[in-house]
Amino acid sequence: MDVIEKNILSTVYAEYFAIFFTDDGVIVDCQTSSPLLHFAKTVKKLELIISSAYLDKSIIFVKCHRILTFKQIKNNGFHIYNEKSFFNSIKEEETQRLILRATHWLTWDTRLQYCTKCGTELQSVFDATEKKCSLCNLSFYPKLSPAIMVLIQKDNEILLARSAHFKPGVYSAIAGFIDIGETAELAVHREVKEEVGLEVSELEYFGSQSWPFPDSFMIAFKAKYLRGEINIDGNEIEDAQWFNLNNLPDLPPVSSISRKLIESFILKP
Ligand SMILES: [Zn+2]
Structure with a gap:
């Protein structure tokens, strides 16, 4: 976890926009109603702990844990929505497509943790929807x-x-x-x-x-x-x-x- 956080927060990716998923849902800016948030500033402001991240062209999909309470997050100007409820509230097609893709990545990333052949813990590839087994070299991709x-x-x-x-x-x-x-x-x-x-x-x-x-x-x-x-x-x-x-x-x-x-x-x- 620390390695991912240190690597992407200390590089050019720190300035990218990201979609953040906590265990309770997606984080949304209350003022703009947008889930697209500045990566480094949001991690720092909301004290998020990154557990997994994937670069989807120019946007980072982030799975993270929150330390702050809902009230503290709200006081910072953000809200956490259930992914499905939030998706159903979006009117704009491009944002819908993005949330569908990000949610699919999240589900896959959460469910597939170990190699289905040898049981070794899988490693995520940051810039591809792919996970690899370091022992038997198998690659895994999201399931449809x-x-x-x-x-x-x-x-x-x-x-x-x-x-x-x-x-x-x-x-x-x-x-x-x-x-x-x-x-x-x-x-x-x-x-x-x-x-x-x-x-x-x-x-x-x-x-x-x-x-x-x-x-x-x-x-x-x-x-x-x-x-x-x-x-x-x-x-x-x-x-x-x-x-x-x-x-x-x-x-x-x-x-x-x-x-x-x-x-x-x-x-x-
Ligand atoms: Zn394996």
């Missing part, structure tokens, strides 16, 4: 878990579902992880059949989004209802219904691809 999402349309209605871990009242499109050996399209058909008992056709690619809570890569589709009656699995899904434009439930945050997918139907059914 591909998943699909699909919005099913039937005439003027869309199928939305909710799982138990959603906030009360919130419904979203059907989603699930892609299985080994499976294409994204096959995963759509399987997930829809498994979760709500329906069959779909006319798949149309919509877009994708990295979602680092913890490490998904979401590939979103639109599809047309083909046949079947709603029959929820009762496991992953606790309710699913057809909704029309005048009768929509609460939706996921505006920053999520699920919301963009649903809004594409609202704007152009």
Whole structure:
């Protein structure tokens, strides 16, 4: 820890801007509402102890421990937000992208500490999203878990579902992880059949989004209802219904691809 701190604080990187993650979330400047903070000044002012750092082009992502209390941090003009809540509050796309990337790095850096082959503690590479094992020389990179999402349309209605871990009242499109050996399209058909008992056709690619809570890569589709009656699995899904434009439930945050997918139907059914 001391070595990282001494090395980057005593070099040109001290003048760079950084995003700081504590165990409680991301540090944000109260006045600017920005997570981009001057690296050396913030470390000194908030007495942060750096445990890990990564240079992402011109910005440093920093994992650190805080000594000061929340009140002391607030008195210095900063606030600590939960990463997901903060991401959901960001309007600007470039800042969203940056926080997604920084959060993904943080999750990976925190979870992957030891070589999966020999158990040796891994060493971080400062200017690459890479960790190395000094004993067996293996390199490790951030993990992405591909998943699909699909919005099913039937005439003027869309199928939305909710799982138990959603906030009360919130419904979203059907989603699930892609299985080994499976294409994204096959995963759509399987997930829809498994979760709500329906069959779909006319798949149309919509877009994708990295979602680092913890490490998904979401590939979103639109599809047309083909046949079947709603029959929820009762496991992953606790309710699913057809909704029309005048009768929509609460939706996921505006920053999520699920919301963009649903809004594409609202704007152009
Ligand atoms: Zn190893």
